[in-house]
Amino acid sequence: MNASHAIAADAAAAHSSLRSYLLEARYECLRLLRTPSFALPSLLFPPLFYVLFGVLLNKSSGDAARYLLATYGVFGVMGAGLFAFGVTVALEREQGFLIYKRALPMPPGAYLFAKMAMAMVFAMLISLLLSILAATVGGVDLRVSQWLLLWVVNVVGVLPFAALGLYIGTLVGGQGAPAIVNILYLPMAFLSGLWLPLKLLPAWIAQLAPVWPSFHHSQIALKVIGMDAGGSLALHLGVLTGVTALFFVLARRRLAAG
Amino acid sequence: MMIASVQTLAQLRDIHRRYGSTIALDSIDLSLQRGEVLALLGANGAGKSTAIGLLLGLLPPDRGEATLFGQAPALVARRRSGVMLQSAGIPDNLRVAELLDLTRSYYPAPRSVADCVALAGLDGLLDRNYRRLSGGQQRRVQFALAICGNPEVLFLDEPTTGLDIDARQRMWATIRELVAAGTGVLLTTHYLEEAEALADRVVVLNRGRVAAAGTMQDVRALVSQRRIRCLSALDVARIASWPGVRSATRGHDGCGHDGSLARIEILTDAAETVARRLLAEDPALGELEIQRAGLAEAFLELTRDPADADAGSATDQKEAA
Numbered sequence: 001m002n003a004s005h006a007i008a009a010d011a012a013a014a015h016s017s018l019r020s021y022l023l024e025a026r027y028e029c030l031r032l033l034r035t036p037s038f039a040l041p042s043l044l045f046p047p048l049f050y051v052l053f054g055v056l057l058n059k060s061s062g063d064a065a066r067y068l069l070a071t072y073g074v075f076g077v078m079g080a081g082l083f084a085f086g087v088t089v090a091l092e093r094e095q096g097f098l099i100y101k102r103a104l105p106m107p108p109g110a111y112l113f114a115k116m117a118m119a120m121v122f123a124m125l126i127s128l129l130l131s132i133l134a135a136t137v138g139g140v141d142l143r144v145s146q147w148l149l150l151w152v153v154n155v156v157g158v159l160p161f162a163a164l165g166l167y168i169g170t171l172v173g174g175q176g177a178p179a180i181v182n183i184l185y186l187p188m189a190f191l192s193g194l195w196l197p198l199k200l201l202p203a204w205i206a207q208l209a210p211v212w213p214s215f216h217h218s219q220i221a222l223k224v225i226g227m228d229a230g231g232s233l234a235l236h237l238g239v240l241t242g243v244t245a246l247f248f249v250l251a252r253r254r255l256a257a258g
Numbered sequence: 259m260m261i262a263s264v265q266t267l268a269q270l271r272d273i274h275r276r277y278g279s280t281i282a283l284d285s286i287d288l289s290l291q292r293g294e295v296l297a298l299l300g301a302n303g304a305g306k307s308t309a310i311g312l313l314l315g316l317l318p319p320d321r322g323e324a325t326l327f328g329q330a331p332a333l334v335a336r337r338r339s340g341v342m343l344q345s346a347g348i349p350d351n352l353r354v355a356e357l358l359d360l361t362r363s364y365y366p367a368p369r370s371v372a373d374c375v376a377l378a379g380l381d382g383l384l385d386r387n388y389r390r391l392s393g394g395q396q397r398r399v400q401f402a403l404a405i406c407g408n409p410e411v412l413f414l415d416e417p418t419t420g421l422d423i424d425a426r427q428r429m430w431a432t433i434r435e436l437v438a439a440g441t442g443v444l445l446t447t448h449y450l451e452e453a454e455a456l457a458d459r460v461v462v463l464n465r466g467r468v469a470a471a472g473t474m475q476d477v478r479a480l481v482s483q484r485r486i487r488c489l490s491a492l493d494v495a496r497i498a499s500w501p502g503v504r505s506a507t508r509g510h511d512g513c514g515h516d517g518s519l520a521r522i523e524i525l526t527d528a529a530e531t532v533a534r535r536l537l538a539e540d541p542a543l544g545e546l547e548i549q550r551a552g553l554a555e556a557f558l559e560l561t562r563d564p565a566d567a568d569a570g571s572a573t574d575q576k577e578a579a
Contacts, residue, residue, distance in 0.1 A: 008410060009327065012337035015366035023360050027352055034351040095347030103314045103343060105336040105364040105407070 017107035024110040025117035032118055038083060042122055046076030047129045053195070055137050063227070065138040069130060070221040071194040073154045076126035077119075078189065078214050081161030082168070082181045084119045089169025090177035098255075112166070119162045120155050127154040142225060149224045157217045160240045163247035164213070170254035188212050198229070213243045265291050266328070267411040267442040268313045268339075273322035275308055275466075282308040284466040286322075290411065295433065295443040297457035304463040306446040307344065310413050313444070314341060326411070337365055340409035342400050342417050350389035354380060354399050357388060358406055365407030377432045378402035379425060393420040401429060405436065412436065412443045418452060430455050450550075453477075484529040487547040490540045491518045500535065502528030519544075 033039050054068035092098045101111055131147060134140040142150070168180055189195060191205055192215040198206040209215040216236040222228035269289040275282045283305045290296050298306045311317045312324040315331030326335035348357065355371070362368035375381060378401045383391065388399065397420050404412060414433075418426045433456055437443055447453055453460060453474070460477045462470040470477070483504065497506040509521035519542075526532045529548050536543055 008338055009334075011366040012334045015337055020360075020363045023363050027356055027360055030356070031349050031351050092347065092349070096343065096345045097347035097349060099316060100341075100343050100346045100348070102316055103311075103336070103341045103413075104361065104403075105333055105339075107364075108333065 020107050021110050021113055024114035028114040028118040029121050032084060042080050042083060043125055046072045046126050047133055050130055050133055051137065062139055065134060065140050066225050067197060067227055069134040069138065069140055070150065070225055071218050073127050073130050073150065074157065074214055074218040074221055075189050075194045076130065077123040077154050077158040078161045079185060080122040080126060081119050081158040082165040082185050084122060085115055085162045085165030086168040086181045087177045089166055090172055091174035093169065094174045116162060119158045123155045123158040127151050146224055150221060153221050153224060160213045160243040163244045163251065167247040167251040170251050188214050192218055194218055213240060216240050267292055268444065269325045270309060270312060271323045273312060273324060274320045275312065275317065276320060281466050286468060288461060290442045290444050292442050293437055293440045294458040295437055295445055295456045297453040297460045298444065298446045298463060299453060299460060300463035305466040306463055307415055310415055310444065314413065338409055339411045339413065340404035340407055341413045342404040342415060344415045346400050348388055351387060353385055353387055355384040357399065357403060361403045362406045367408055369406050369408050374402045374406045377405060379428050394422055394425055397421055398425060410441060412441055414443060414445045416446055416448065482527050483525055485549045486524040486526060486529060486533060488522055488536060488543050489519050489545045490522050490536065490543040492540050494522055497524060500532060502526050502532055
């Protein structure tokens with residue numbers, strides 16, 4: 001009895017979590033891909049809008065197709081981060097799934113890791129779809145390094161919105177979360193110049209824009225294609241890192257409090 | 259000491275826990291040994307789920323100590339335990355095989371999928387979407403997830419709620435099999451027959467305190483109460499004063515052509531005597547039923563605060579008036 005007890009204790013202590021992390025991420029992606037109410041708008045709206053405003057309604061210049069490639073990328077990953085985290089965390093908290101996961105020996109970081117990975121997978125897909133559309137019907141011509149860099153900016157850029165979504169998910173219930181996310185998402189997209197360049201909008205909107213994390217993300221994306229407003233890259237990166245850290249810490253605190 | 263630490267799987271020592279101003283648990287001591295089933299009984303809100311939450315480390319105690327395998331209930335200890343909560347909130351859109359795959363990955367030496375299927379009765383369900391299962395099937399999947407890690411201790415919070423008789427019997431058989439192999443099981447239930455079928459020991463919680471504890475045998479001896487239901491015009495306050503009557507309450511659905519008849523419920527230790535007297539005093543009495551009282555109810559009745567009992571009979575009088 002003593003021996004088997006000791007063996008069980010050692011095995012429990014030595015068990016590797018790596019496989020759990022990977023499986024958790026894989027099934028999180030599968031779950032959301034199988035949820036049409038999330039997967040379809042997240043994956044299709046940005047490309048649809050891009051085709052509509054960047055290609056079909058845009059008779060003037062290749063500049064608009066390039067500008068909107070960058071900003072609709074931001075728009076897309078912002079939605080993926082906010083919805084994937086905000087709505088799922090709110091629902092899972094409300095339905096008791098989060099408590100159940102904590103009662104199981106799930107490695108402590110696996111839950112957030114899986115959601116982070118899922119948001120990045122969605123960001124990759126959105127960015128890829130936009131790039132294909134831009135390169136074909138949009139007639140956008142970029143260097144290979146620019147395509148790649150834009151893709152990286154989008155995938156990494158999902159993180160501040162994931163952190164913000166996570167925090168929202170810890171604050172509100174499953175019914176309220178989609179509403180709150182939309183209230184933030186759509187105005188923030190517009191006010192950051194994701195749909196129309198800021199210079200076409202009233203001056204006060206442009207002056208207010210640096211308040212929004214999506215503005216800083218879009219400036220980095222625009223910098224890749226040489227169309228940004230000339231702000232400092234360090235500042236944009238700093239703001240986004242700060243936003244990510246701030247909301248992540250706030251959310252952790254809320255989650256730890258139960 | 260060595261033996262105690264090996265045999266004791268889970269323990270609460272002098273635990274206090276409150277939620278805001280509500281005391282959920284007050285000076286609770288409880289321990290679960292290897293190879294036994296401990297049934298935790300009590301009304302909703304008595305503190306059963308809080309006790310499980312403390313043992314799993316989901317909540318910290320305000321005072322006292324909760325241990326699992328002699329340690330604070332953290333990840334390493336949880337790798338040796340399985341759990342079935344009252345509601346698991348499992349996401350709809352994963353298949354049963356995927357849920358098993360994921361949950362098995364948390365454990366160092368999980369059971370094979372085939373074993374899980376056999377033990378929990380999941381034949382033909384592996385490829386089904388969890389959402390498309392019936393309530394009873396979902397409960398069986400949750401049971402499979404609880405045992406898939408080959409745990410030494412199993413926490414089952416009302417495991418057979420929503421199961422049909424066959425499925426319940428099958429789960430009981432599996433639990434007995436696991437216990438025979440040395441697993442310790444902490445079970446909460448509302449069903450007397452479930453505690454009777456499985457438990458070696460019973461702890462009854464009442465408003466966060468241990469109201470009674472003992473072996474199943476001790477407990478059976480205490481449950482002499484029966485419940486009488488009938489339709490009668492008799493005054494409940496008077497019935498409550500008869501010898502052998504623990505309580506008498508009047509239902510709200512007054513009936514009869516003038517509303518004089520009421521559905522009356524009596525808890526008693528002397529069902530035959532009381533029934534005879536009821537029939538003698540009210541020849542019009544109808545719909546007489548006599549049932550054995552539920553274990554949990556019987557305990558709550560036995561351990562009710564005197565103050566509550568007074569308040570209860572005052573209500574009876576008011577309702578009767």
